């Protein structure tokens with residue numbers, strides 16, 4: 480008999496908290512089986528892509544200097560193109576983060592006089608400065624590229640009439656954010672994105688449709704690029720890096736779009752031919768290999784969290800039973816104490832920096848204080864167990880990641896223990912009002 484209880488006890492988790500979690504987990508087995516099936520499907524997809532691209536031991540060696548004829552880099556891009564079923568891909572450690580990948584895709588495919596349209600409301604915070612919604616040096620706006628936005632309808636649906644009106648002869652590119660990010664709108668399913676793209680292409684077939692795929696990769700068995708997206712863009716320190724990639728971003732899509740991005744990343748004329756991979760290729764390959772099961776672990780953690788906190792009486796987005804299209808879980812605690820205790824619990828479950836206590840701080844770019852919990856092997860990696868929340872109404876915390884499900888489970892149980900110890904949750908698991 481394996482004594483799990485005792486193991487959790489070493490982390491200060493009480494019998495009652497452990498049992499409360501166990502009962503919820505027992506009720507989730509059927510859903511977890513479904514997630515495992517998606518992971519299995521995607522695992523085979525990745526292995527097949529690596530086989531088809533003839534990944535060899537030599538691909539794991541890196542280049543230095545200019546990086547001409549970097550077999551591993553060029554082959555990895557073939558693997559990504561096969562996984563996303565696109566003509567080409569740009570997958571580089573020189574792409575520093577998700578925002579950089581998105582900025583690159585936009586800036587390289589738009590020209591002065593063009594217009595960019597977001598038909599799904601406000602984009603991710605960091606893109607506001609890229610686009611020039613908030614003034615910034617080097618924004619699209621400074622280069623004479625205009626921007627339009629159509630809000631989602633109150634029920635989260637697309638405002639098709641609004642989108643039809645917004646599309647015009649200047650519209651060159653449409654950006655669609657798959658994940659809700661840190662908003663409360665629902666995350667879009669790949670099928671919904673497909674419908675939106677068909678609608679747009681029905682009106683203006685020449686418009687480039689780009690999907691911000693951050694946090695969405697491998698959550699479903701298909702990707703937006705299989706539903707008409709001309710480019711899918713994301714970060715390697717989220718889902719597709721599988722927790723191992725130490726840096727990087729990707730753009731997979733139509734050959735001409737990817738070529739534009741490569742010319743912008745390096746230089747006109749040089750494009751994909753340069754860019755040494757240095758020593759990072761093994762972790763990019765192995766991370767992609769692990770990504771389907773790592774994403775599944777994070778997804779299970781998010782569902783477990785939703786079920787724990789909904790049962791206690793807090794509002795959760797997505798709710799306990801909703802289908803999932805990204806790995807982010809929002810829990811609204813309604814008090815600063817709740818947000819802080821939750822983040823303390825996540826931090827205390829970390830393998831790295833478990834002994835530090837997260838505290839609210841004045842983070843640049845935010846008007847309220849923000850608290851963050853992260854003890855990651857890769858700094859800032861949000862496919863690893865992490866949480867953050869602004870110390871402002873409605874006092875919601877955003878939780879994501881977990882490279883393994885046992886780690887995500889430990890994290891959630893630690894948060895619950897902390898909330899109970901601090902009286903935010905009563906001893907019989909009710910919301911303290």
Ligand SMILES: *Cc1c(COP(=O)(O)O)cnc(C)c1O
Pocket residue numbers: 576577578579603605656657658659660691693694714
């Ligand atoms: C994380 C994220 C980004 C930006 O990625 P960074 O790596 O943080 O720059 C953009 N869009 C969405 C939806 C994201 O989740």
